[in-house]
Amino acid sequence: MAKQLDYHTLREIFTRFQAAEPEPKGELEHVNAYTLVVAVALSAQATDAGVNKATRALFKIADTPQKMLDLGEEQLIEHIKTIGLYRNKAKNVIKLSKILVEDYGGEVPNSRAALQSLPGVGRKTANVVLNMWWKQPAQAVDTHIFRVGNRSGIAPGKDVDAVERAVEDNIPADFQQHAHHWLILHGRYHCKARKPMCGSCLIRDLCMFEDKNL
Structure with a gap:
């Protein structure tokens, strides 16, 4: 488990996420x-x-x-x-x-x-x-967020509750609304469990993961 990244590094990480995907969406289809x-x-x-x-x-x-x-x-x-x-x-x-x-x-x-x-x-x-649905800055921690949070130092924690608290406590407030979607999508498509795509990762220079796959 990586150490917690500092505020300025976290701000830079989420600034990059936001630039790449300004309005991230969940992928579950629904009508209401x-x-x-x-x-x-x-x-x-x-x-x-x-x-x-x-x-x-x-x-x-x-x-x-x-x-x-x-x-x-x-x-x-x-x-x-x-x-x-x-x-x-x-x-x-x-x-x-x-x-x-x-x-x-x-x-x-x-x-x-x-x-x-x-x-x-x-x-x-x-x-x-x-x-x-209600646009509240609630953080839903799944396996992707747990993995990315701990590997990178964005939100380290021993269990999902600890990672949820780390996201809420440490990620800058103006990124809270979309934080969990950015982290889920990053884990699903880039920071994969078995073969993380570190070579093409937009935050690899800021991430604390020691076993980067370059």
């Missing part, structure tokens, strides 16, 4: 806050591409909690059975849809505590929804 919650919940231990492939047809017929309940668990399973852990995920989607209808008038709440109270919605999922 509800479909975003469902997509993120389905994405646990699955790829965004795999989730998108399964939900394109699903969201055309079930883009609200009530429509999902009308569809029912068995029909939901038919749509998402290509996704890992699909039976358990289907149960959770039906349960959270029922709660949204009964307790929230069919609307998705915009508080972390309320989101995390929904079946199948953990802190990471809640943070993604808060960031992408």
Whole structure:
């Protein structure tokens, strides 16, 4: 685990990220806050591409909690059975849809505590929804961010909670809104787990990773 980079280095790193991708976007397809919650919940231990492939047809017929309940668990399973852990995920989607209808008038709440109270919605999922839909500077730490944060010194930490705190505490405030998307995309396409593309990395001169693959 690298040491924490200083403020000026972090500012330079995120200035470069911003210049390369001014408005980074999450890659999970959705049409509203509800479909975003469902997509993120389905994405646990699955790829965004795999989730998108399964939900394109699903969201055309079930883009609200009530429509999902009308569809029912068995029909939901038919749509998402290509996704890992699909039976358990289907149960959770039906349960959270029922709660949204009964307790929230069919609307998705915009508080972390309320989101995390929904079946199948953990802190990471809640943070993604808060960031992408409600535009709050919440930091959703996945495997990519955990790897990039620790390798580079951008946000080192022994677990995801520590990395989340490091992002929130150390990355300059004006970069907080898009920070987790920049880090996810950097980890997904450049700072890969097995063969990081250090030779073409736009922050390699600032990164503290000792085993650079040049």
